[in-house]
Amino acid sequence: MGRMRVLIANELRSYREALAEALRHLRPEAEVVTAEPEGLESRVSRFAPHVVVCDRATGTVHALPSWIELYPGYGSRSVVSARGERREVAEIQLSDLLDLVDQVDLAQQS
């Protein structure tokens, strides 16, 4: 059973770095990496993340069960796909990201 792998690929560098840093601190057992949006597709193939966080979910991301499209178009809404179930979230919190990581981690362990 490997570590949880989380890929963060938001366009704004401060967003992806702050989220990655917070996740590394709050979920030290997870392996968190960042990528620029241009490198998202190749990073998904190489890193095989359990969760992807980005602001423009591509077809490759949509094909994964768990991801968050965070503030697409720099709006206030986000889309969360939790193990294949999608929902729109009006004002997503950091705790929502952590919940998704925890859910996926739990499912992976069982």
Next chain:
Amino acid sequence: MIVETRVAEDTTNVLLVEDHASFRQALAVVFDREQEFTVAAQAGSISEARELLEGIDVAVIDLGLPDGDGAELIEALASVNPKAIAMVLSASLEPAHFARAVEAGASGMLHKSASIEEIVDAARRLRAGEALLSPNEVIEMLRMVSRKRQQERDAQISIEKLTRREREVLQALAGGLDSKEIARQLHITVETERTHMVNILTKLGVHSRLQALVFAARHGVVEIR
């Protein structure tokens, strides 16, 4: 959403004002991990932040907030807590937007494409009394604000010169009507419509119907439905 205020005595108290809550909360984790900083409070809007300005040493403020321009909050901070430092962290690429923040009293500004290391370092440097902007940059930004204000005043003067009929012609133009259709709608001849249009172009200082429409829409003379 206001997070509890916890002003510390021996560290730099930071206020984070940002409507993207997950980013703000992540940034709070980043600042809290630095020994010299304590995130004393967080807010997602100007109205929330107004209640949290006392005891703050550094406020990191987004400009595009749901209830207005972050520059308003920078002014409020300077008035309530003059020793506090305002640092802008914005996704805006509009120089006038940053210039307005400098005029309001911002000491530094960063684009959200900056790294978190740059953001924390900027807060640290500002707190240590360093300047992030050179005097020339500040002067240029203040000049920009002044130029923009003058342009707005000039536009207002031009608009005031328009007659009621000319405003009706512009509104019809905004409705997507061509010359003949405008004339029909306003019960005037096409020649009269053209005379009105020439007068409008002269008064607004523009050269085409399209430019007149853009000017009118930008300054609220017409509504585009």
